[in-house]
Amino acid sequence: MKQRVHAQSKAMPGTRKGHLAVLVTALAGCTLLTACQSVGPDFVRPDSAWLDDWQDASTEAATAGLPQPDQPPPDDWWHNFNDPVLDQLITDAQRLNPGVRTAGLRIMEARAQLGIASSGRYPQVQQLSGDASRAREQKTGEPSTSGESYSVGLFVGWEIDFWGKFRRGIESADAAYLASIAQYDDIHVLLAAQAASLYVTIRTLELRWRIAQENTELQRRSLEITESLFRSGNESELDVQQARSLYLGTLATLPELETALRQAQNALSTLLARPPGPLPEMEQGREQIPSAALATIVDMPADLLRRRPDVRAAEMQLAAQSALIGVSRAALFPSIALPGSVGLSSTSADWSIQTFSWAIGPTLLWNVFDYGRLKNQVLVQDARFQQLYEVYQDTVLRAARELDDAAVAFAKGRVQIDLLNQAVTAARRSLDIATVQYREGLVDFERVLDSQRTLFTQQDRLVSNRGNVSQSLIALYKAMGGGWQAGRREPVLDERTREVMINRSNWNGLLDAPLPPPESAAQGTSRR
Numbered sequence: 001m002k003q004r005v006h007a008q009s010k011a012m013p014g015t016r017k018g019h020l021a022v023l024v025t026a027l028a029g030c031t032l033l034t035a036c037q038s039v040g041p042d043f044v045r046p047d048s049a050w051l052d053d054w055q056d057a058s059t060e061a062a063t064a065g066l067p068q069p070d071q072p073p074p075d076d077w078w079h080n081f082n083d084p085v086l087d088q089l090i091t092d093a094q095r096l097n098p099g100v101r102t103a104g105l106r107i108m109e110a111r112a113q114l115g116i117a118s119s120g121r122y123p124q125v126q127q128l129s130g131d132a133s134r135a136r137e138q139k140t141g142e143p144s145t146s147g148e149s150y151s152v153g154l155f156v157g158w159e160i161d162f163w164g165k166f167r168r169g170i171e172s173a174d175a176a177y178l179a180s181i182a183q184y185d186d187i188h189v190l191l192a193a194q195a196a197s198l199y200v201t202i203r204t205l206e207l208r209w210r211i212a213q214e215n216t217e218l219q220r221r222s223l224e225i226t227e228s229l230f231r232s233g234n235e236s237e238l239d240v241q242q243a244r245s246l247y248l249g250t251l252a253t254l255p256e257l258e259t260a261l262r263q264a265q266n267a268l269s270t271l272l273a274r275p276p277g278p279l280p281e282m283e284q285g286r287e288q289i290p291s292a293a294l295a296t297i298v299d300m301p302a303d304l305l306r307r308r309p310d311v312r313a314a315e316m317q318l319a320a321q322s323a324l325i326g327v328s329r330a331a332l333f334p335s336i337a338l339p340g341s342v343g344l345s346s347t348s349a350d351w352s353i354q355t356f357s358w359a360i361g362p363t364l365l366w367n368v369f370d371y372g373r374l375k376n377q378v379l380v381q382d383a384r385f386q387q388l389y390e391v392y393q394d395t396v397l398r399a400a401r402e403l404d405d406a407a408v409a410f411a412k413g414r415v416q417i418d419l420l421n422q423a424v425t426a427a428r429r430s431l432d433i434a435t436v437q438y439r440e441g442l443v444d445f446e447r448v449l450d451s452q453r454t455l456f457t458q459q460d461r462l463v464s465n466r467g468n469v470s471q472s473l474i475a476l477y478k479a480m481g482g483g484w485q486a487g488r489r490e491p492v493l494d495e496r497t498r499e500v501m502i503n504r505s506n507w508n509g510l511l512d513a514p515l516p517p518p519e520s521a522a523q524g525t526s527r528r
Helices: 013-034 057-063 077-081 084-096 098-121 165-231 237-251 253-271 301-306 309-330 368-439 445-479 495-504
Strands: 005-008 125-137 145-160 335-347 355-360 363-365
Touching: 077 084, 077 165, 077 445, 084 098, 084 165, 098 165, 098 495, 165 237, 165 253, 165 309, 165 445, 237 253, 237 445, 301 309, 301 368, 309 368, 368 445
Parallel strands: none
Antiparallel strands: 005 355, 125 145, 145 335, 335 355, 335 363
16 A cells, blocks of 8 residues: 655645645654554563572671671672782783683674664665766758766665654663673673683692602502511511502592593683693692682672573674564554656757656555464464573572582681691691501501591692682682673773674774673663
């Protein structure tokens, strides 16, 4: 169903006021129509009924009995470990890792998509055409004649956003842009935690290797003593074989630890976008497991979870999908467009005149016979929204579990360290007593071997537990969603990537636009 008002410049002068009135009326109607309400649901921030009343007792237990600083923990939580090597490794990981660069490029893609959606506020169809030709005619017995003709025209079409289709599209693209930023933040959180975790793993394996080496030397000396006594006829072969079994069993742990150490070094090198192998800077602070106390937790558990980038990303993806329901629903209603054209044509003939024409008029298009497909498209978008809603709920639940798991592991691990320290002290004292009694002939050599075996086991458990406590603290800070703020202080793209992209395409300043400040993340707002 179409209706169009058309006029030419050669029309009678008395009608010019009528044409002007039509134009003014059309523009006024366009302004009125674009002020209409958008169809589709307005996004409401999802809620988890259990979250506001959830009290994480494990987090409270993790801070119990610890000296608490006067200030809340810094966003860069790794500084609490007071390890300059760790600080530099995390900085390099957040700057050089390919995952960070990929996430930054997804932000640029989302900005371009937002620009596409925003263009719906302007005329959607723009076509400029032109034509020039020269003709020559030859008749028998007559001189030839030639002529030239020229024409140029401009067509503009503007679909009025009566049902909010374009506004909902902008809303969806804006939410997707915020989701890409939240995913960028989440990459920084993951990289900080992974770099710190691998660093602690390496330091723990270094210390475990040294302890295994020390116990190997201790057990080797015992083996040499038993062999010497056996050759002199003062000991039985059983003592020799038991000492050899213990020595070789402990010696066999060294290759296993060396393999795990090299694999952890390779993983950290890859995280830093370096070739596999040991990192030279880690020679400083060798065999020293970083440790720190849990800083003051000033936020409620619900606030800790909501500020996590992965939760924010799930929320923004839900918001983007909510707007797409409105886009699909708007297709069920008629679309109203305001097309217009301007044309100029002339020829070189003496009798010809220049012709100027223009046309403007509303156009109504309604896909009445495609209603079934369009209606089901709304249902598709609605089902996708509900899927993302469940994904959001699952994300919050997993975040709560991660927070509680890390908190209880940190709290119980500290208790275990105290017990293992006492166990190591008792094992060392037991070995000293058994050695003295063996030399005095009060006990057999098996008692010495048992004491050596116990000492090595308890020492290894203590070192492993110290590493686990540091790992639990790292996991706890990660569960709180800390560490992404550092990424906001750095450019999204490195200078080389930026220059390559600018030389390849005209980005019109999109690559240089700053990210929203960290404080705006909690409100889910963007600044462009």
